[in-house]
Amino acid sequence: MTTAPYPWPYDGRLDPARLALVVVGAQGWWAARTTEPTVALDALERTAKVVRDGGGVVVVVRRTGAGEPVFEPASDDLVVGCSGMSGFAGGPLDQRLRALGRDHLAVGGLGLETAVYSTLAAANDRGYECLALADGAAPHDPAVGERALSSITMSGGIFGAVGTTSDLSDLVLGAGPGPPAAPAAAIQDLYRKERA
């Protein structure tokens, strides 16, 4: 596992039933303003298939007025709208993820420094355990994009961890039978007891 700064997710073996692959910015506005968008989209396409087959859900977030979709959802994928750079702005993303019990998010798409970073920051505040997909997120400017990834990993993973779409696929494929990730509340209880 090569995710940084810690093996993702923080709470143990990934449970695909709690995983959503969230694709943001996959529309014309970003496609015209990012570096090699098709490379990121192809990588997302490949890992999306693994996620779907492995029991994860794929969520495609589309911003009102941001142009033609450039990522084709499968029939079981969820498509939700938003009205800002963050996929959580002005739309039902948070509610839909909660209803589906998906609290582990892998985030990719077009606009690493814009849509992806905003969505990651908002998701992190809402308690989602996030993995930013470095090769599945097309930057506007590769040098700035590198820094965006660096910011995510600072302070022990301030917004979560950074990995690749292959890392994500490996995690889903390797999930198999085994002890499920500890529920978040149980981990917090553990810390409370430790302090008491």
Add this chain to the structure above:
Amino acid sequence: MKQVEADPYPWPYDGPVDPARTALVCIDWQVDFCGPGGYVDTMGYDLKLTRAGLEPTAVVLAAARAAGMMVVHTREGHLPDLSDCQPNKLWRSKRIGAGIGDAGPCGRILVKGEPGWEIVPEVAPIAGEAIVDKPGKGAFYATNLDLLLRVAGISHLIFTGITTDVCVHTTMREANDMGYECLLLEDCTGATDYGNYLAALQMVKMQGGVFGAVAPSSALLAAMGAA
């Protein structure tokens, strides 16, 4: 008042600075982020980087107060029993050796009421200024900030604070998504990594000002006639 000479466009987009509709938002100028013995210091980062904006921010604060501008201070912190701290946030902080709630030289790290949680004296709030306590990085999530600003008739926000790429960016991005017209003062902010600070400024300005505009505080003071 005039428009601010900002990058990539004169700020705000809709005319001269209007103190009645503009708030100065000071993000997380707490001991935990820029004081010796606080959270950022405990993680081993260079405090000079997060303290760099203190002096210019104090000057801007004085000008904003003189102009009758609304001033909002934010603080990141958690309840003493950490019941409002996300478990992954707690886990990550412990893993890096600066556990939220653990005892440090400035009291329990990132816990409300502890010395480390207080805003540093250089830019401390004065009576009548709004203080918003937040459990996360963004100042809008799980707080009453949007309500406070709307009630006060605020549509324009000027940002100072730390850290640029985390709490300032998260808040400014939320604000921009909500329709606030935003300006970031480049010498009134800092990050735990200088290159990431510079990139965070760049991210605001890309694509014609995707999250607003960036200016030195001198340009704001000049526009306010306070230089």
